[in-house]
Amino acid sequence: KAGVTQTPRYLIKTRGQQVTLSCSPISGHRSVSWYQQTPGQGLQFLFEYFSETQRNKGNFPGRFSGRQFSNSRSEMNVSTLELGDSALYLCASSPSKGTDTQYFGPGTRLTVL
Amino acid sequence: DQQVKQNSPSLSVQEGRISILNCDYTNSMFDYFLWYKKYPAEGPTFLISISSIKDKNEDGRFTVFLNKSAKHLSLHIVPSQPGDSAVYFCAASGIYGGATNKLIFGTGTLLAVQP
Numbered sequence: 001k002a003g004v005t006q007t008p009r010y011l012i013k014t015r016g017q018q019v020t021l022s023c024s025p026i027s028g029h030r031s032v033s034w035y036q037q038t039p040g041q042g043l044q045f046l047f048e049y050f051s052e053t054q055r056n057k058g059n060f061p062g063r064f065s066g067r068q069f070s071n072s073r074s075e076m077n078v079s080t081l082e083l084g085d086s087a088l089y090l091c092a093s094s095p096s097k098g099t100d101t102q103y104f105g106p107g108t109r110l111t112v113l
Numbered sequence: 114d115q116q117v118k119q120n121s122p123s124l125s126v127q128e129g130r131i132s133i134l135n136c137d138y139t140n141s142m143f144d145y146f147l148w149y150k151k152y153p154a155e156g157p158t159f160l161i162s163i164s165s166i167k168d169k170n171e172d173g174r175f176t177v178f179l180n181k182s183a184k185h186l187s188l189h190i191v192p193s194q195p196g197d198s199a200v201y202f203c204a205a206s207g208i209y210g211g212a213t214n215k216l217i218f219g220t221g222t223l224l225a226v227q228p
Contacts, residue, residue: 004156031214043157043202043218056215090156094214101147102214104156 002027004093004105012111018079021108025072025093032074033102034066037088046089049074050097078110086112116140117205119219127227132190134222136203139184143205147216148177148188150199157202161188193226200224 005024013019025032034046045058049068066076072093078085088109092102118137126132134148144165149157163170163177163186170177176189190197200223204216 006156033214033216035216035218042220043204043216045215045217048214050214058215088154092156092214092216097214100214101159101162102216103159104149106156107154109154 004091004103006089006091006105006108008108009106010109010111012113013081014113015081015083017081018077019081019110020075020077021089021091021110023074023076023091023093023105025074025091026103029093029095029103030072031094031097031100031102032068032072033092033094034074034076035090035092036060037090037107038084038086043090046076055097081112083112086110115220116143117203117217117219119201119203119222121222122220123223123225125225125227126193128195129192132188132193132197132224132226134188134190134201134203134224136186136188136219137184138186138205140205140207140217141184143207143217145206146177146179146186147204147206148175149202149204150197151202151221152199160201190224193224195226195228198224198226 031050033048048056068074088107090107092104094100094102147162148160151157200221203219
């Protein structure tokens with residue numbers, strides 16, 4: 001089975017722009033979660049989707065949003081980018097909702113100039 | 114409030130010896146714990162997990178121990194190999210407020226296995 005894929009792998013944007021990141025989960029997995037990794041804050045939970053519904057949201061401003069499609073693919077969007085949004089954005093998938101092992105993609109490295 | 118803590122930022126071990134990585138948590142509602150291995154600029158790779166109904170889980174060279182009363186878990190790698198050198202994260206999740214896949218991560222421990 002193919003693993004979790006994320007596109008693009010690298011992205012450079014300037015302050016004030018907006019960005020959309022994409023995640024394709026492992027085939028058959030219906031839950032997708034997003035995480036942000038920064039040197040200062042470590043790995044932090046952004047949001048979780050299951051069956052196109054957001055089930056959980058981390059402590060991030062409303063500029064961070066996401067959605068999930070009927071094929072379980074997910075996108076996250078960050079509007080009005082700030083320098084502090086520079087990070088590695090990770091997507092993880094798992095078979096179902098509830099406590100379950102999550103498998104991570106390679107991440108998208110976002111740099112905001 | 115750091116709910117999952119890895120107090121050792123780094124650990125150095127000789128090849129062939131045992132590596133012991135530790136993790137403490139504060140939230141008694143956590144009921145599922147995982148260890149991930151991570152290289153820079155890559156996604157975490159799942160290693161092993163343990164449910165709160167168990168106190169030990171083993172998979173090849175990796176064993177995770179859970180001490181619920183102490184709110185402490187550890188990962189043992191025996192024998193350690195140079196390829197094990199990476200950052201190791203412990204993570205926790207729990208069925209509270211509804212089933213959730215939200216993972217709370219520790220800050221990571223950099224393991225260096227010396228040949």
